[in-house]
Amino acid sequence: MGKVRTRFAPSPTGFMHIGNLRSALFEYLVAKSNGGDFILRIEDTDQTRYVEGAVEFIYNTLKLCDIHIDEGPLEGGDYGPYTQSERVDIYRKYAEELVEKGEAYYCFCTEERLEKLREEADIRKVAFMYDGHCLKLSKEEVEEKIKAGVPYVIRQKMPKEGTTSYEDLVYGRISVENELLEDQILLKSDGYPTYNFANVIDDHLMGITHVVRGNEYLSSTPKYLLLYKAFGWESPEYIHLPHIVKEGGKKISKRDGDSTFMDLYNLGYLPKAIINYLALLGWAPEDNQEIYSMDELIKKFNVKRINNSPAVYDIKKLNWVNAHYIKELSLDEFKKLVLPFLEKEYDLDKKSNEWLDELLSIYQNHISYGQEIVEEVRLFFKDDIELDDECLEFMTSEGVNETVMEFRNQIEKMDEWTVEKISEAIQNTKEVTGNKGKLLFMPIRIKTTGQMHGPELPDTLHLLGKDVVLDRLK
Numbered sequence: 001m002g003k004v005r006t007r008f009a010p011s012p013t014g015f016m017h018i019g020n021l022r023s024a025l026f027e028y029l030v031a032k033s034n035g036g037d038f039i040l041r042i043e044d045t046d047q048t049r050y051v052e053g054a055v056e057f058i059y060n061t062l063k064l065c066d067i068h069i070d071e072g073p074l075e076g077g078d079y080g081p082y083t084q085s086e087r088v089d090i091y092r093k094y095a096e097e098l099v100e101k102g103e104a105y106y107c108f109c110t111e112e113r114l115e116k117l118r119e120e121a122d123i124r125k126v127a128f129m130y131d132g133h134c135l136k137l138s139k140e141e142v143e144e145k146i147k148a149g150v151p152y153v154i155r156q157k158m159p160k161e162g163t164t165s166y167e168d169l170v171y172g173r174i175s176v177e178n179e180l181l182e183d184q185i186l187l188k189s190d191g192y193p194t195y196n197f198a199n200v201i202d203d204h205l206m207g208i209t210h211v212v213r214g215n216e217y218l219s220s221t222p223k224y225l226l227l228y229k230a231f232g233w234e235s236p237e238y239i240h241l242p243h244i245v246k247e248g249g250k251k252i253s254k255r256d257g258d259s260t261f262m263d264l265y266n267l268g269y270l271p272k273a274i275i276n277y278l279a280l281l282g283w284a285p286e287d288n289q290e291i292y293s294m295d296e297l298i299k300k301f302n303v304k305r306i307n308n309s310p311a312v313y314d315i316k317k318l319n320w321v322n323a324h325y326i327k328e329l330s331l332d333e334f335k336k337l338v339l340p341f342l343e344k345e346y347d348l349d350k351k352s353n354e355w356l357d358e359l360l361s362i363y364q365n366h367i368s369y370g371q372e373i374v375e376e377v378r379l380f381f382k383d384d385i386e387l388d389d390e391c392l393e394f395m396t397s398e399g400v401n402e403t404v405m406e407f408r409n410q411i412e413k414m415d416e417w418t419v420e421k422i423s424e425a426i427q428n429t430k431e432v433t434g435n436k437g438k439l440l441f442m443p444i445r446i447k448t449t450g451q452m453h454g455p456e457l458p459d460t461l462h463l464l465g466k467d468v469v470l471d472r473l474k
Contacts, residue, residue, distance in 0.1 A: 004036030005209050008062075009043045009199070012054030015260035016061045018252060018313065019214065019244050022278045026241060026306075027212040028067045029279070033301040036209070040072030041202060042083045045192045061261050064271040066294045079206040084198050091193035094201050094231070095154045095186045103230035104186060106142050107134040107155045129182045130155065154187040156197075156227065164222035169239045170306045171215070176222040184223055196220070200227045208236050215240040215308075239303055242282045245310045252313055264318075268337055268370015273322040281311040291324055319368035327365055331357060334364050338373040345374045346381045359463055362455045376454075380463060385450035385472055395446060402433045403443040408473040417466045422458040448472045 006027040010020060031038040040062070044050055055073070062069060071077030081087055098104035107130075114130070121128040135157065137145075146152065158181045165175040186197040193201070203211060218240050228235040243251050252259075264274055276292050283306050285292075292300070326334065338360065342348060348356065359377060367373050379385070387395070394400070410425035430440050445457055448469050454460055461469050 002207075003209075004031055004034040005039060005207050006031040006036065006212060007039040007041050007203070007206065007208050009041040009202075010058055011043045011046065011049060012051060012058065013049045014051045014054055015057055015262045017260045018264075018278065021061065021065070021261050021274075022244065022281055023213060023241060024062065024067060025065070025275060025278055026239070026283070027210075029297055029301040030210050030212055030239065030303060031070075032298045037070040038068070039077070039079075039206060039208070040069045040075075040082065041206070042073055043195065043198065045084045045088075045195070045198055047085070047192075057262070064265065065261075065275050066272065067275075084193075084202070087198070087202070088191060088193070090205070091198055091201055092187060092191065095193070095197070098156070098186070098230055099154060101230065102157070104154050104156050105135050105183075106137070106146070106152045107183075107185075108137075108145050108150050108152045109133060132183055135183075151189045153185045153189050155183040156186050156223075156230070158183050158223075158226065164225055166221060166225055166235070166238060168218065168221075169237055169303050170242075170308050171218060171240055174218055174221065176219060178222075178226075181223055181226070196223055197227070200224050203236055204228070204231070204233050210237045210239060212239045212241065215242055239306070241306065242308055243310045244281055244313050246313055249310070264369075268341060268372070269318070269322050270325045270337075273325040274318070276325075277318045277321045281313065282307050291321070323368035326367060326369075329364070331361055331364070335360055337370045338367075341371050341374050342377070355463065358459075362459045362463070366455055379449045379451065385447075387446065387450055391446045391450065391452055394442060394452065397439070399433070399435050399439050400443040403429060403435050403440055404447050404473060406432050407444050408470065411466065411470055411473065414466070417462065419458045419462045422461050426458065444473075 008024040008027050010016065010024075016024075028038045030036075040058070042055055042058075059074065069075050071079065071082065073080075073082045076082075095104060099106065109130075113133075117131060118128045134155070159178045162178050163175045164178055164181075165173060168174055184196060185194050187193055202208075221238055221240075225235055245251050261274065265271065272293070275294065276290075276297075279292060279297050279301075280290065283301070285300050285305065286302075289300075326337070329337065335357070351359075359380065363373060363376055367376055407425060407429045410428050414421050414425060426440065426444070429444075430436055433440075441457055442452060445454065445460070446452060448464060449460060464472075
């Protein structure tokens with residue numbers, strides 16, 4: 001096998017969901033870790049599901065995620081066109097070639113006949129399989145029907161004995177009894193190919209060496225292999241990825257409203273963090289490293305380290321990875337990330353740039369995605385403090401009132417409102433009351449912010465301003 005070539009072949013049906021993006025990433029890593037090419041192919045043969053602008057979404061997502069396309073609809077290449085609807089004549093040519101070879105046949109069965117077969121299968125409680133009725137037609141009968149304009153599909157003639165086996169690079173040897181394989185449709189009556197057929201033709205003609213996809217295709221891959229065999233072509237290597245499941249074990253899916261890449265991006269998750277996290281869904285490096293740049297992933301990636309058990313989509317882990325990347329941003333980059341969320345929620349007109357920079361520099365280490373800043377900094381934009389049950393219970397502890405009253409006393413005496421002077425006031429409160437640790441810091445924080453935890457207390461109080469702090473300490 002020559003140069004490694006992989007392809008990402010999405011259907012243009014809307015935003016890219018997480019499972020789809022992970023497939024693209026693994027295809028990219030398989031290619032790039034072997035010095036190969038990554039091809040984008042748009043599978044738009046099902047025109048009923050086409051969504052306007054979806055191809056643009058796909059391109060934007062890959063660009064944001066640092067996944068570079070070597071060949072594709074916009075990039076061009078030696079194996080185009082890279083959009084399936086522009087390749088319809090190619091599919092027809094190869095479907096008819098299979099008919100000539102005796103590996104496929106014309107099927108003129110009406111929808112009514114097929115529906116009757118489905119009903120009979122339901123009654124017998126068996127899986128529906130086409131009965132091969134049109135296989136018995138003579139060459140003359142076929143020609144007559146085509147001449148008369150009778151609608152038809154082209155079906156693959158499946159062997160009815162023996163097994164078809166292959167070695168999957170993740171799941172090992174997979175075998176399927178041929179009698180379980182239906183004479184699948186290759187070309188539909190509208191002249192468009194089925195997904196399976198177009199895939200095989202394109203993968204062969206585009207020189208794809210490794211097909212990476214979800215493990216729902218494990219049992220249908222023998223159909224693909226029988227097509228390769230019928231043409232006398234060499235089949236690519238197959239790499240099936242484990243499902244991504246939610247914590248309850250249910251598979252994540254777009255239909256259930258599970259996150260798309262754009263959902264996460266619009267909440268203020270960073271693309272490089274999403275990619276880092278997705279790489280660890282179903283793949284484990286040899287060491288325990290968890291933070292990877294794309295270049296590091298390419299260097300470390302090895303197909304043998306892909307796991308075959310379901311990967312659990314854990315939002316807490318994604319938040320942890322994303323928080324790491326947020327901490328690494330410059331203040332300007334962080335500001336660019338969170339400012340749209342703040343502007344949407346709060347009136348920032350009366351806040352100076354210096355105040356805003358101070359606020360953001362304090363909270364940069366305390367949030368795990370962009371939108372989270374809104375809730376974290378609410379205390380600086382609302383007039384009333386509401387305490388939850390845990391705060392209320394703590395405020396009944398012995399010594400709490402002492403701390404609050406003494407700290408207020410210290411604040412009233414201050415002539416300068418600086419972080420240093422506020423720290424001094426806290427220290428003086430400790431010395432006068434003898435209270436320390438939780439009993440020193442928590443009463444002040446709860447009374448002034450309504451929260452039990454947060455960034456450094458002197459920084460927080462400085463941002464609130466002396467008048468607000470005194471008012472809340474009353």
